[in-house]
Amino acid sequence: MLWDSPLSSTGLLGFGLVFLLIIQGSSVQRVKVQPEVVSYPGQDVTLRCQFPSPGQTQLTQVSWIYETAAGVRTNIAVFHPSFGINYPTSPVSGRVSFTIDPPQLESPTIQITAITMADEGRYICEYATYPSGNEQGVTNLVLLAKPSNNASTVTVQAGSAAVVVARCESANGRPAATISWATSVGGNGTTLTNTENSDNTVTVKSEYWLVPTPADNGKDISCEVSHRTQSNPQTFPMKLVIEYPPQVQIVGYDSNWYLGRTNAVLTCQAQGNPTPTTVTWRTMSGLMPDTVQIKENKLTVPKVDETVNATFICEVRNSLGTGKDQVSVMVRETPLVEPARATGAIIGSIIAVLILLAIISTALFIIHRQCKNKSDAPPTHKPPPPVKNTMTSDRFAEPVVTVTDPLSDDPLLYYETQKTEPMTDLDSYHGDDEEEHGQALNYSAPSGLEDREMDISVDGEDPQLTPSVSRGDSFMSPAVIV
Template sequence: MNMSGLFSALILLIIQGALAQRVRVDQEVVSYPGQTVTMRCQFPNPGGTQLTQVSWIFERTDAERTNIAVFHPNFGVNYPDRSPVAGRVRFITDPPTLENPSIQITDVKMTDEGRYICEYATYPSGNEQGVSSLVMLAKPKNTASTVTVAASETPVVVARCESSNGRPAATISWSTSLNGNVTTPIKTENPDNTVSIQSAYMLAPQPSDNGKDISCVVTHRTMTQPETFPMKLVVEYPPRVKIVGYENNWYRGQTSAYLTCQADGNPNPTTVTWKTLSGLMPETVQVQDTRLAVQKVDDVINTTFICEVKNSLGYGKDQVTIFVREPIQGPATGAIIAGILCVIILLALIATAIVIVRKRQRKNIDGPPTHKPPPPMKTYSYSERPSISKPVNDPQFMDYETEKAEPMTNLSAYHDDKDHHEPSRYSWEDKQTSYQDEDEGRMMGDEDDYYVTSSASRGSSFMSPAVVV
């Protein structure tokens, strides 16, 4: 029995669903405030079903239903005065028909959003209906701004973003590299049925966060693309101060030394004050706003300089202690390095030149000779040599070569193949006279001391004998 009951109920639901589909309506109608919308309704091909009356019902919520338009073929048209759309609703055709009882609503408002039911009273099946949803769209007004905050360790709201009077509610997101948090969006239902959304970004602001980028991104159904609001954070903090220009390298006699007071703050610093720990500023020091110019470094510069910077939130300061050193002896490090490099380059050039010269010499030695040999020399035999007198038993007298080569040709004649002049010769007497002048009485020519190596006559031999001294 239970299974039979469930089966019957299922069949009934299918039949009712099929009957409900006989009333044709638009499932969703979208409109903007101030426009005119059409709510369509038809009952095509009723067949054996008798249509007796059609009614339009506005359902804002499940618990609130109101008739806004009624048509009966015999009693005509009726528009209830208490309906939310009274005076703005009418049937499209006049007079209307049961087959096509569509309606129009002019000057629609955000409060007109809801479900519109086209209901037929029929016989014998009873009431049949179709439901259309009117969706009202309202483009929201979007804004975003940063909040000026003071640097702190406690998270505070640093930026806000709002999408007001939109329908449906907009979606807000944030784009930033900051390490903060997004608050839970606050949704507000407005009396005109629009929705406002508020979102905030929280951060424990630090001085380094000042000026960083943050963007609010709003997405809504009425916009073809998201709307982005780029911003920069505003974080206020007292001045941060640092003195630069001294790196423990000032020496006695140095000129044009400087100290610079670097400071940043928000709001911008208003005053910069230079002081010394001793209270007296050396006469050789000039104060030039954020810079301290030292005309000449001497022992009085051995002190502590203080730079103090103020803005509306407070002040910051930094100090540096100067130790004057003795003058640097010798060339500067840069000059030393340059000199070393020059020496290295010079040595490299010299080594390269030596290598090139040696290669050329080796090539000349190993290769074929590039000059012609000296001319052949003729030797004298013992019998052909002119005789000279020699003192008897003279120990100072030295024996010379037994044979003396005589050149067959002179050098110029030898090297020039086209020149056929007779080569020059000199006589034995000339040689004897020369030796006598040079040795002051020393005489040549001991016939007994000559060792004859060859008896070849002039032109018979071209071999040069060994020389014995």
């Protein structure tokens, strides 16, 4: 029935583990130490330890213990209030001491001088107490060593198998460095080993493997080393060195070598690593025409004739081998008609011109239209009303038209507005003075109206209006009756 109880063996085991962890945690917390101390070889290191406020706990003895990475423990310093200080034989003998002599149990800090890489490890401050037993705190001493980094490329020949094209190394560092590669070519980087040196430092090596091709020659590759002692990664930019025989190409022949053509040139272009050293021109038949001139990688024909109907070969050599190219020249009697230029550009130009003309025409039309609308627009000011002028004797006086209203005894007066220019019959002017000139004037009736008598009858019998206009000596045309 015990297994059916809520406090089964599993439950008891879990409870016990939790209890032990609480006890252990509280015990670790009572001994105050630095979790980690970082130093460099040759420096002095201080390792602090405190047991503050022991309360009812009786401190009987304190010991410093050195534990290697392999787990081997060695006492390096011991203090007992009654028996004093003791420094047992250890890897730090002669270099370790309490900072206070005699030390205090509550603060037994020690110092280690002239630290070496072999001193790296765990340092335990352990108290013998009553009644709780031993209590301790652990400090990890980390020794840093700045590595020596370098990188280089490996000269290889182009081939079909992967080979090492670059190497990178970070030597004598602590802890181990990290190496990475950056490049645009295909391949991969491989870390070889992390070598533990006798002084506890580490050397890291890495290689970059690639199937080399001529196109990879001169490509960028860089090695990047990251280490705890460096604020930023150290980068080594390099360029791959791939060797290959010359690659040759003849340029300059356009299939239009005709009789009489001048200065026809063939150029032998070559690439190779190492740099090509010699360039040789020859023909398939072995005979070079007399009209041909050769200078380094150029073959020039001052004037084309039938003798250059041949196959020309260019050979280029470097330390790895020879590369060559050839071209067969066919001499024509007459030159080829040059192909007509593409009509696309012409059509595009015509369309652009048409669009430009359309834009100009539209702009001119709009300007003309605006000017016309401005001239045809009504005046922006209102003319003053006509004023009655009683000076009929003046020839520039406005004629008055009197009309009798059939519903009223008072006559209605209308005033003619003066036109911009008087209408004058120059043929009727024969006199020497102004009066004769005035009598000779011939007035025409206003447009749409004739001179007729219009009598208005009050009783409604055939009303007619007879305009009574006093023209006098005026040069004004008869008024228009509205």
